[in-house]
Amino acid sequence: MSWWNSKQIVIDANVAAGSSNDRMFNPILGDGGAQNRQCLQAIWEERHIAVFSRNLRDEWDKHASSYAKRWLRNMEQKTRTIEEDGEQFAKMAGPVCACLSDAGERAALAKDFHLIQSALTTGQLILSNEVRFPRYVALACASVPELASLHYANPAVEGDQCRLWIKAGAEKDADRRIDVWLENHLKSQT
Numbered sequence: 005m006s007w008w009n010s011k012q013i014v015i016d017a018n019v020a021a022g023s024s025n026d027r028m029f030n031p032i033l034g035d036g037g038a039q040n041r042q043c044l045q046a047i048w049e050e051r052h053i054a055v056f057s058r059n060l061r062d063e064w065d066k067h068a069s070s071y072a073k074r075w076l077r078n079m080e081q082k083t084r085t086i087e088e089d090g091e092q093f094a095k096m097a098g099p100v101c102a103c104l105s106d107a108g109e110r111a112a113l114a115k116d117f118h119l120i121q122s123a124l125t126t127g128q129l130i131l132s133n134e135v136r137f138p139r140y141v142a143l144a145c146a147s148v149p150e151l152a153s154l155h156y157a158n159p160a161v162e163g164d165q166c167r168l169w170i171k172a173g174a175e176k177d178a179d180r181r182i183d184v185w186l187e188n189h190l191k192s193q194t
Contacts, residue, residue, distance in 0.1 A: 011174040012053045012127030014119050017063035020072035039159040044075050046170035055126045057089045059118040090121030103144035113140040128153050133160040142183035155180040161189050
């Protein structure tokens with residue numbers, strides 16, 4: 005993929021933490037660590053851009069596996085990372101979190117709201133292993149329509165389909181819209 009076709013993707017720290025390489029992995033078996041590593045590798049190979057807010061970068065610094073740390077160093081050396089806090093969207097946190105009835109859910113969404121801010125400011129793409137986060141965002145989409153522009157991918161849920169999507173250009177297909185993704189992948193958990 006050429007630089008002109010690369011996408012800006014917010015990569016949650018749980019992908020970095022989940023890419024542990026403590027043991028040799030067998031890509032045929034498809035363990036969770038392998039899925040995360042393969043998605044990071046696909047981002048590298050397809051020359052996509054990793055988007056970090058200050059909060060997300062702190063989470064990566066604390067939780068990333070040795071593989072993810074090497075991957076990030078390589079990305080930085082090739083200037084394929086950007087820092088974007090999305091401060092212009094910070095005021096949305098209150099109304100978005102208010103859409104959730106449970107205090108614990110509101111706190112969880114507020115904790116990860118930096119992912120939303122960075123994604124809205126850049127390519128509207130989020131790569132994460134979270135399963136609750138897309139549900140919370142989807143619940144708020146009706147009240148805060150800007151959230152429907154977010155697109156989502158999850159290596160832990162999708163397996164190799166996530167890697168293949170990245171390899172195919174990480175396009176903002178209709179089935180990747182966060183509320184549609186939730187319906188297609190986590191219907192029984194909503």
